[in-house]
Amino acid sequence: MNAITLEQDNRSRILQSLQEDSWIVACLCAAWCDVCKAYRASFDNLAAQHPDKQFIWIDIEDQSDLVGDLDIENFPTLLLQRGKDVAFFGAVQPDIGIAKRLVASYAAKSQAEIQAENTGSPERQTWQDECNLRQRLFEDSQ
Template identity: 45%
Template sequence: MNSPDDSDLLVACLCAAWCGTCRDYAAGFHALAERFPGARFLWLDVEDEADLLDDYDVENFPTLLIQRGDAVLFFGTMLPHHELLERTVRAFASMTPDESRHYAQADATRRTWQHDRNLRRALAERDGDA
């Protein structure tokens, strides 16, 4: 069986240093990143990255954002169970780019994410790559 294509995946955990759940989640999140070497895994503290994330209104931790190319596929709180995140990342990695785009546009909430939660675009703008 072919392994999923993770080369255009962005998996970001939006967290806070003061959050005990986030601290407990960090080691497993970083270990999961090693299982998807082509994906970009980011650990972003909402206070340290306030200029980047202030508009995201993160209220619960950990909040995950998963993006494939420009398609935002998931944005929300995910219980700190690494096996759930791994299954989610594998499912998104197994989609074709067309399936990802279709999934991202399949309902009103996800369509809103494409404009309001496009972290890849926000990072490029911040870093001057836009």
């Protein structure tokens, strides 16, 4: 199964498909970015290896109203979120091995461990308010 490309017409369907504590692995990129184009196939392959997680491809320009003021410093930028907790947000090298390790590392943690890490870091506390994709999708559906 490939990653789902976020579009205007599938936002509410994606939100409805998310279980309460399910994982979102989102890649924020741009259609004009050659690095992103090359990364997409690997991201889709990673999605196929994790059918228990929702992999979402987000073009930051096509979805600018949803992405809003997220600080995208470079491509690809990954967002990993379990339930309401953002576990990771940041630019990574375009090596799918890094994404694999991030997904495996965070998926091995309990919800309590992720929440403890988030409360112990000002940067991660900011992620909870600013980078919460589930909340952004919910607000968009209202």
